Amino acid sequence: xxxxxxxxxxxxxxxxxxxxxxxxxxxxxxxxxxxxxxxxxxxxxxxxxxxxxxxxxxxxxxxxxxxxxxxxxxxxxxxxxxxxxxxxxxxxxxxxxxxxxxxxxxxxxxxxxxxxxxxxxxxxxxxxxxxxxxxxxxxxxxxxxxxxxxxxxxxxxxxxxxxxxxxxxxxxxxxxxxxxxxxxxxxxxxxxxxxxxxxxxxxxxxxxxxxxxxxxxxxxxxxxxxxxxxxxxxxxxxxxxxxxxxxxxxxxxxxxxxxxxxxxxxxxxxxxxxxxxxxxxxxxxxxxxxx
Amino acid sequence: xxxxxxxxxxxxxxxxxxxxxxxxxxxxxxxxxxxxxxxxxxxxxxxxxxxxxxxxxxxxxxxxxxxxxxxxxxxxxxxxxxxxxxxxxxxxxxxxxxxxxxxxxxxxxxxxxxxxxxxxxxxxxxxxxxxxxxxxxxxxxxxxxxxxxxxxxxxxxxxxxxxxxxxxxxxxxxxxxxxxxxxxxxxxxxxxxxxxxxxxxxxxxxxxxxxxxxxxxxxxxxxxxxxxxxxxxxxxxxxxxxxxxxx
Numbered sequence: 001x002x003x004x005x006x007x008x009x010x011x012x013x014x015x016x017x018x019x020x021x022x023x024x025x026x027x028x029x030x031x032x033x034x035x036x037x038x039x040x041x042x043x044x045x046x047x048x049x050x051x052x053x054x055x056x057x058x059x060x061x062x063x064x065x066x067x068x069x070x071x072x073x074x075x076x077x078x079x080x081x082x083x084x085x086x087x088x089x090x091x092x093x094x095x096x097x098x099x100x101x102x103x104x105x106x107x108x109x110x111x112x113x114x115x116x117x118x119x120x121x122x123x124x125x126x127x128x129x130x131x132x133x134x135x136x137x138x139x140x141x142x143x144x145x146x147x148x149x150x151x152x153x154x155x156x157x158x159x160x161x162x163x164x165x166x167x168x169x170x171x172x173x174x175x176x177x178x179x180x181x182x183x184x185x186x187x188x189x190x191x192x193x194x195x196x197x198x199x200x201x202x203x204x205x206x207x208x209x210x211x212x213x214x215x216x217x218x219x220x221x222x223x224x225x226x227x228x229x230x231x232x233x234x235x236x237x238x239x240x241x242x243x244x245x246x247x248x249x250x251x252x253x254x255x256x257x258x259x260x261x262x263x264x265x266x267x268x269x270x271x272x273x274x275x276x277x278x279x280x281x282x283x284x285x286x287x288x289x290x291x
Numbered sequence: 292x293x294x295x296x297x298x299x300x301x302x303x304x305x306x307x308x309x310x311x312x313x314x315x316x317x318x319x320x321x322x323x324x325x326x327x328x329x330x331x332x333x334x335x336x337x338x339x340x341x342x343x344x345x346x347x348x349x350x351x352x353x354x355x356x357x358x359x360x361x362x363x364x365x366x367x368x369x370x371x372x373x374x375x376x377x378x379x380x381x382x383x384x385x386x387x388x389x390x391x392x393x394x395x396x397x398x399x400x401x402x403x404x405x406x407x408x409x410x411x412x413x414x415x416x417x418x419x420x421x422x423x424x425x426x427x428x429x430x431x432x433x434x435x436x437x438x439x440x441x442x443x444x445x446x447x448x449x450x451x452x453x454x455x456x457x458x459x460x461x462x463x464x465x466x467x468x469x470x471x472x473x474x475x476x477x478x479x480x481x482x483x484x485x486x487x488x489x490x491x492x493x494x495x496x497x498x499x500x501x502x503x504x505x506x507x508x509x510x511x512x513x514x515x516x517x518x519x520x521x522x523x524x525x526x527x528x529x530x531x532x533x534x535x536x537x538x
Contacts, residue, residue: 161404161407162407165404172391174374174376175375175379175384175387176451176454176455177379177455178404179374179376180376286395
């Protein structure tokens with residue numbers, strides 16, 4: 001196990017975990033909705049991106065189309081279905097599971113069992129004896145950029161302030177004139193758009209099929225469980241820690257043990273830190289601010 | 292002969308009207324066929340024993356509960372089916388019974404949440420500081436709200452309600468849980484806001500507090516309107532005294 005191959009693996013794992021989890025983390029962390037259709041949102045992003053790219057649209061714009069398309073679809077799903085489930089976490093599991101089946105089977109009927117993909121762009125570079133895919137490095141940079149974008153949206157905008165206020169106490173937010181229904185819909189839409197972005201970004205690297213999103217589901221849920229409810233602090237910390245664990249195990253013993261390592265981390269965190277990493281950090285901040 | 296405040300206010304337009312408003316929770320009658328009119332500039336109190344329906348009426352005015360029957364008009368516009376945030380934008384603002392503040396944020400951040408919807412960025416800071424000065428809690432602006440006393444949280448919430456540019460302010464038990472000094476300060480604050488022209492409708496149990504500030508009052512009992520008039524009239528009404536004493 002050389003340091004460069006470990007580094008290569010970490011870059012892949014970190015970006016995959018962050019991008020797989022970010023949309024789910026926004027929806028769960030801000031709305032307490034457990035979105036079992038998350039994998040299908042990622043798959044739809046991949047389909048929109050692939051179909052756009054095949055139609056001659058440049059890949060980068062196709063990826064943006066994927067994010068925007070799934071964001072719009074997320075808004076509609078929220079207005080039509082999810083808005084009836086605010087505050088009903090367990091019910092949301094059943095309903096989003098149903099949505100996932102409808103989307104997956106719908107795509108199977110419309111496009112068949114597979115879709116011709118687009119090739120991975122940008123080639124590779126050699127550094128310190130190892131070969132790195134430039135696109136994978138770009139994904140690593142984009143995953144950090146996505147976290148920064150999440151920070152800007154939820155910490156630096158009027159929408160972000162209202163969104164945090166609504167999630168803490170919707171009754172107070174309403175009595176301050178905040179349209180909480182719109183805030184919920186926008187938040188769900190942003191979470192869906194991040195999932196669509198992930199699908200679009202990974203479309204050139206994986207086979208496109210209606211089960212495309214399934215490959216992201218375990219990692220995304222483990223990252224959110226380990227990270228806790230705060231989508232920004234939780235996702236970045238758990239992405240980092242799980243990325244290290246997974247890359248060491250993956251490089252040493254293979255993918256199977258990497259995934260076992262992720263699940264063991266999730267079990268340990270549920271047992272020892274039930275609020276996840278972000279719960280610990282937030283408690284520390286609150287204690288510090290109160291002093 | 293000197294006119295009473297109620298007589299003076301009869302010439303004024305009603306800002307809020309409840310027409311035959313009722314609310315049932317299943318088979319339980321919480322409010323029954325209430326008619327209530329609050330004039331512009333009034334300082335009106337809803338009083339009554341526990342379970343009289345006071346807080347239910349406030350929640351119907353703010354759109355938290357939808358009335359089972361009747362209609363609510365604000366500035367002659369029907370608001371019965373409007374959402375809470377739309378009512379706030381029309382000029383209705385509320386301070387809830389339990390302080391509705393964000394405990395982990397600073398007092399300034401709390402005010403900002405309220406003010407952002409109603410003021411442009413440039414003028415927002417000045418307006419927030421103006422409200423802190425009015426409430427005389429400028430020294431608390433950087434404090435985490437969970438560290439403030441109950442009274443300070445109540446005043447902050449009044450400030451947040453004022454940051455929504457209200458035409459009418461609803462105060463649900465503004466003096467509840469306060470000590471004598473804090474109660475006096477709250478009375479002065481409410482009078483000061485009313486003197487500036489703000490219409491105020493409030494709920495309170497403390498008759499001394501009500502007598503001290505209210506211009507008029509409506510007494511509720513078991514979801515029905517029981518009496519209405521000036522505070523002195525209400526305080527000397529034997530039937531009102533009886534229901535308060537449980538006779």
